[in-house]
Amino acid sequence: MQVTNKRITDKPTRPRRAVASSETARAINRDILLHAIHLHQPVSRADLARLTGLQPSTVSVIIGQLIDEGWVLPGTLGRLPRGRRPTFVTLNDRHVTLAIDLRPGRANLAVVDINGKLLGRDTVPYEIKAGSMADEARTAIAHIAQAAHALKAAFKDRAFQGLGVSVSGRVDQKTHRLLFSPNVPWGQIDLHEELQRVLETPIEMENAANACLISERWFGNFYDASNMLVVSVSEGIGTGMLVDGSVVRGRNDMAGEFGHMTINPDGELCRCGNRGCLELSGSFMKALELASRLHRRPIDIGQLVALAKSGDVGAARLIADTATQAGRGLAMIGAALNPPLFVIAGRGALAGDLIMAPLIAAYERHTLIRRDDVPDAMRPNFVVGRFTENDSLMGAVGLVLRHHGRLR
Numbered sequence: 260m261q262v263t264n265k266r267i268t269d270k271p272t273r274p275r276r277a278v279a280s281s282e283t284a285r286a287i288n289r290d291i292l293l294h295a296i297h298l299h300q301p302v303s304r305a306d307l308a309r310l311t312g313l314q315p316s317t318v319s320v321i322i323g324q325l326i327d328e329g330w331v332l333p334g335t336l337g338r339l340p341r342g343r344r345p346t347f348v349t350l351n352d353r354h355v356t357l358a359i360d361l362r363p364g365r366a367n368l369a370v371v372d373i374n375g376k377l378l379g380r381d382t383v384p385y386e387i388k389a390g391s392m393a394d395e396a397r398t399a400i401a402h403i404a405q406a407a408h409a410l411k412a413a414f415k416d417r418a419f420q421g422l423g424v425s426v427s428g429r430v431d432q433k434t435h436r437l438l439f440s441p442n443v444p445w446g447q448i449d450l451h452e453e454l455q456r457v458l459e460t461p462i463e464m465e466n467a468a469n470a471c472l473i474s475e476r477w478f479g480n481f482y483d484a485s486n487m488l489v490v491s492v493s494e495g496i497g498t499g500m501l502v503d504g505s506v507v508r509g510r511n512d513m514a515g516e517f518g519h520m521t522i523n524p525d526g527e528l529c530r531c532g533n534r535g536c537l538e539l540s541g542s543f544m545k546a547l548e549l550a551s552r553l554h555r556r557p558i559d560i561g562q563l564v565a566l567a568k569s570g571d572v573g574a575a576r577l578i579a580d581t582a583t584q585a586g587r588g589l590a591m592i593g594a595a596l597n598p599p600l601f602v603i604a605g606r607g608a609l610a611g612d613l614i615m616a617p618l619i620a621a622y623e624r625h626t627l628i629r630r631d632d633v634p635d636a637m638r639p640n641f642v643v644g645r646f647t648e649n650d651s652l653m654g655a656v657g658l659v660l661r662h663h664g665r666l667r
């Protein structure tokens with residue numbers, strides 16, 4: 260159980276509530292209390308009031324509601340030297356979410372409880388690629404639905420609170436349309452509607468990087484952060500941005516496509532149709548292509564990292580080159596937004612120091628922080644994400660929590 264809440268933020272304060280209506284304020288207070296229980300459980304109401312700064316009466320009312328709804332369990336009696344023995348509360352881990360992460364080549368499915376514990380999982384591979392026919396996409400969705408129903412059946416003693424789907428591509432949160440997904444095969448169908456139809460339940464669907472940002476805040480150490488960027492580095496580059504307390508979405512939820520900034524106008528053709536995008540050199544796409552050619556077999560990120568860690572100089576070099584290009588790209592984002600924190604997520608983060616050291620070095624080389632007259636406050640923290648392997652899956656869980664008013 261995690262009991263510390265390390266703060267790497269500009270302002271270690273509770274969420275901004277200046278413009279909250281009473282209903283929003285209530286939702287935010289529920290969110291704050293659930294997160295405090297998540298961090299400190301088992302915990303008493305009095306300690307929750309102290310930890311959150313909320314009025315004890317407010318804490319009691321909201322905890323009562325959460326117990327009635329089944330999110331929180333009244334637990335064991337605490338022990339004090341004298342006086343009343345307080346009741347400790349915990350999150351109800353019978354509440355679970357089905358999470359689906361749709362990525363190029365396969366879908367990862369998992370049942371995850373409210374504490375973030377992964378209870379069961381499955382993977383459904385598919386051959387289809389971008390530009391596949393609608394029927395092929397529907398067949399793949401049908402296979403995913405089969406696996407989803409089997410997982411739900413295996414945990415039928417639990418209370419399913421919803422279904423979250425993370426997908427590489429941008430999802431308009433009003434229309435649920437998948438707007439930009441050059442790497443995945445869902446362009447020919449209405450993905451959201453098709454999934455709801457075959458899974459027979461409402462779903463929450465969101466871009467993988469935004470989902471990742473949500474999960475890093477809920478399950479990670481950054482709940483209090485008001486400015487942070489989650490950068491997922493794998494076969495592509497995805498960014499989830501939290502600026503001044505809000506997720507930056509832009510028009511039609513299309514903001515954050517830094518992977519498609521032009522780095523080299525004369526470079527190779529990108530899947531988006533432009534040339535020389537950051538994603539071509541700053542993601543593992545190129546490195547995997549080169550490594551696969553060299554080893555005469557398909558090499559994925561996990562294998563490349565394993566090779567590098569076992570002393571393969573070529574593999575380490577490919578990772579370092581990728582990291583350097585990514586760091587250069589992040590320097591542009593840093594110049595624009597000056598976030599205090601970059602969380603590096605995605606499978607690329609499995610490389611640990613092999614990716615972080617060259618990435619940070621490149622970032623520092625290309626930003627103002629190397630100048631003597633620029634304050635040190637412009638130097639961001641770089642940390643490896645909590646879920647390098649399962650970040651989008653955990654993000655899908657975060658989507659469901661967000662839907663229930665648990666997350667901003």
Ligand SMILES: [Zn+2]
Nearest residue numbers: 519529531536
């Ligand atoms: Zn591109």
